[in-house]
Amino acid sequence: xxxxxxxxxxxxxxxxxxxxxxxxxxxxxxxxxxxxxxxxxxxxxxxxxxxxxxxxxxxxxxxxxxxxxxxxxxxxxxxxxxxxxxxxxxxxxxxxxxxxxxxxxxxxxxxxxxxxxxxxxxxxxxxxxxxxxxxxxxxxxxxxxxxxxxxxxxxxxxxxxxxxxxxxxxxxxxxxxxxxxxxxxxxxxxxxxxxxxxxxxxxxxxxxxxxxxxxxxxxxxxxx
Numbered sequence: 001x002x003x004x005x006x007x008x009x010x011x012x013x014x015x016x017x018x019x020x021x022x023x024x025x026x027x028x029x030x031x032x033x034x035x036x037x038x039x040x041x042x043x044x045x046x047x048x049x050x051x052x053x054x055x056x057x058x059x060x061x062x063x064x065x066x067x068x069x070x071x072x073x074x075x076x077x078x079x080x081x082x083x084x085x086x087x088x089x090x091x092x093x094x095x096x097x098x099x100x101x102x103x104x105x106x107x108x109x110x111x112x113x114x115x116x117x118x119x120x121x122x123x124x125x126x127x128x129x130x131x132x133x134x135x136x137x138x139x140x141x142x143x144x145x146x147x148x149x150x151x152x153x154x155x156x157x158x159x160x161x162x163x164x165x166x167x168x169x170x171x172x173x174x175x176x177x178x179x180x181x182x183x184x185x186x187x188x189x190x191x192x193x194x195x196x197x198x199x200x201x202x203x204x205x206x207x208x209x210x211x212x213x214x215x216x217x218x219x220x221x222x223x224x
């Protein structure tokens with residue numbers, strides 16, 4: 001009963017947001033590492049090897065359900081926090097006067113999260129959904145050629161632009177979300193805060209940059 005009340009509270013929602021956020025951050029690291037293997041320029045052999053392992057290993061496939069749940073919980077929890085904050089101030093101020101230290105992206109996490117959700121749907125429609133549909137429930141080794149599909153999808157400059165825009169949104173989301181996740185979990189101490197902040201800035205730059213460079217590299221023929 002007490003646990004239920006905790007997760008209905010603002011503190012509980014923020015704790016859950018931080019927990020799922022760090023879980024999704026770890027997923028981004030793995031996803032970026034495997035996708036970066038396209039730069040071996042070996043006809044996609046290294047990428048396909050590791051991609052196939054991730055797509056057919058029973059343990060990882062089971063974790064995929066946890067990943068989907070993590071995304072859903074993170075999104076729903078974010079929407080509930082946004083609604084809670086809005087309801088706490090039902091009458092808008094006559095003019096906007098945000099705190100001096102408040103950054104625009106920290107005040108726009110709802111918008112950035114919505115943009116990322118749209119991007120996630122597009123990305124899943126391009127790769128994850130077609131692959132899982134072909135594999136079905138039993139024949140996990142019946143995969144589509146994800147490398148070949150990447151080469152095909154990223155021939156379209158509009159699609160490349162959408163992916164780059166999605167990566168820019170991810171950068172701003174992570175710039176606040178990385179540090180905020182640790183704070184929400186209670187890791188907030190003068191001894192560690194600066195290290196976490198610098199690590200968050202580095203992560204927010206490197207990971208979205210890697211993701212953005214993939215479609216750009218393919219479009220300009222640097223990966224083939």
